[in-house]
Amino acid sequence: MEVHFTPEQEARLAQSAAQQGRKLHELVQQVVERYFDEESRFIDAVKRGEEALQRGEYLTHEQVGQRLERFLQP
Numbered sequence: 001m002e003v004h005f006t007p008e009q010e011a012r013l014a015q016s017a018a019q020q021g022r023k024l025h026e027l028v029q030q031v032v033e034r035y036f037d038e039e040s041r042f043i044d045a046v047k048r049g050e051e052a053l054q055r056g057e058y059l060t061h062e063q064v065g066q067r068l069e070r071f072l073q074p
Contacts, residue, residue, distance in 0.1 A: 003028075
């Protein structure tokens with residue numbers, strides 16, 4: 001597989017790898033792995049939210065506002 005970056009992106013990646021004392025390809029692999037981990041967590045959270053909504057477990061906009069007001073009061 002071949003991936004193309006802009007010169008600016010390449011420079012930032014190279015600088016970050018150098019600062020961390022790592023090889024460029026290792027940094028890129030880690031960045032991609034983190035992306036997939038975060039994407040998976042996001043998808044799971046959305047699914048949990050949809051399931052809660054289907055069960056009727058949600059707050060209205062007004063209820064959220066009331067909770068925030070109580071939370072922010074000294």
